[in-house]
Amino acid sequence: MLLVKNENDAQNSIESDRNLKHDPLKHIAIIMDGNGRWAKAHRLPKFAGHKKGADAVRAIVETCADLEIKYLTLYAFSSENWNRPIEEVNDLMGLLKIYLTKEIDELHKKNIRISFIGSRDRLSKNILKLIDGAEKKTAENKKLHLILALNYGAQEEIVRAAKHLAQKVKNGSLDVDNIDEKTFSKHLYTKDIPEPDLIIRTSGEQRLSNFMLWQAAYSEFVFLDVLWPDFTKQSLCNAIDEYYKRDRRYGARP
Numbered sequence: 673m674l675l676v677k678n679e680n681d682a683q684n685s686i687e688s689d690r691n692l693k694h695d696p697l698k699h700i701a702i703i704m705d706g707n708g709r710w711a712k713a714h715r716l717p718k719f720a721g722h723k724k725g726a727d728a729v730r731a732i733v734e735t736c737a738d739l740e741i742k743y744l745t746l747y748a749f750s751s752e753n754w755n756r757p758i759e760e761v762n763d764l765m766g767l768l769k770i771y772l773t774k775e776i777d778e779l780h781k782k783n784i785r786i787s788f789i790g791s792r793d794r795l796s797k798n799i800l801k802l803i804d805g806a807e808k809k810t811a812e813n814k815k816l817h818l819i820l821a822l823n824y825g826a827q828e829e830i831v832r833a834a835k836h837l838a839q840k841v842k843n844g845s846l847d848v849d850n851i852d853e854k855t856f857s858k859h860l861y862t863k864d865i866p867e868p869d870l871i872i873r874t875s876g877e878q879r880l881s882n883f884m885l886w887q888a889a890y891s892e893f894v895f896l897d898v899l900w901p902d903f904t905k906q907s908l909c910n911a912i913d914e915y916y917k918r919d920r921r922y923g924a925r926p
Contacts, residue, residue, distance in 0.1 A: 697915055699743035700736065700908075701868035701891070703883055704729070706875030706899030713899075719763045724901035726767055730775070735905045737784060737816040739912070743865060744818050745789075747883050751825030754794065765799065768822070772802035776809060783815035789861035790824030791832075819865060826885035833859035862887055870915045872908075874900045892918050 704725060711721030729746060736744045749764060779786055786806050795803075803822075836859045840846035846855075857863065867887045871880075876897040880888060894911040896903070 697741065697869045697912060699745070699866050699868045699870075700741055700912075701745040701747070701871045701884060701887075702732070703747045703871070703873040703881060704900040704903075705873060705877055705881075707901060709875065710899040710901040718760055721901060722760075722763060722767055726771060728901055728903050729771075731905065732903065732908055733779075733784065733816070733818055734782075735908055737782060742817060743868075744816060745865070745868060745884070746818070746820055747824070747881075748820045749790075749822050749824070750882060751791065751823055751828055752882065754823075765796070769799060769802060772799070772806050776806045779806075779818070780810050780813065783813045784818055785810045785813040785816070786818045786820065788820050788822050789829075789865075790822045791828060792823065794823055817865070819862075821883065824861070825882045826880070827882055829861055830886055857886070860886060867891065869920075870894065870911065872896065872911050874898055874903050874907075890920070890922050892920065 707721035707725040708718050709721075710724060711718045714720070733744065748768070753764070754761060776786070788803050788807065792800060792803075833856060837846065837851055837856065841848050841851075862884075867889070868884060868891045870893075871884070871888055871891045872894050873879075874896050876895065878895045884891075892915050894914050896907060896911065898907055
């Protein structure tokens with residue numbers, strides 16, 4: 673992994689590399705991993721790790737807006753996370769309520785749009801109300817589109833899309849021969865969002881964990897040893913700098 677001395681060096685390197693690329697970075701997706709291990713390392717309860725992780729979210733959202741990244745997707749809560757201890761699930765949902773209550777006005781003030789992908793079946797009525805209000809309030813903002821993957825699982829997303837297509841074929845509104853990759857993509861949660869150019873995972877783990885399996889077909893991956901609560905602007909700049917040194921060929925030759 674490329675390292676830089678400080679944030680200014682990293683940002684200057686990014687700006688330099690941008691000038692050489694015909695395909696600028698538009699969409700970053702992050703698998704935020706390591707809150708629990710951070711708390712354990714600091715001999716704190718897991719809630720403290722999740723709270724510190726929420727602080728990192730705020731900083732990275734602001735940094736992406738400053739760097740003129742147009743889309744930022746954060747893997748906030750997977751469909752498998754319901755299997756965690758009930759106390760931890762409740763803590764995470766509580767933090768989400770706090771975020772949606774206290775941060776939305778600030779996001780709106782900074783011209784940042786927020787939306788959510790994932791199944792909403794198991795979410796409480798209070799959270800669904802907050803989600804709906806946040807999406808409506810920020811819908812016209814243009815600076816940055818922040819997408820939170822909440823109760824999200826990529827396999828469920830793909831099965832859901834397949835069922836929708838099958839239903840259309842069954843009722844005669846779609847010919848099976850007209851189903852291609854583009855048609856399929858239009859039935860995903862991310863139908864109005866470009867595929868991620870760069871996917872970052874923190875904590876040293878090197879897997880997608882059921883995140884954006886379809887959309888990640890040609891994404892670049894950067895895996896970092898840093899735990900999510902310790903992820904900083906410099907960490908993000910290092911990952912972006914690494915991205916701009918990659919040669920994206922999409923299976924073709926230059």
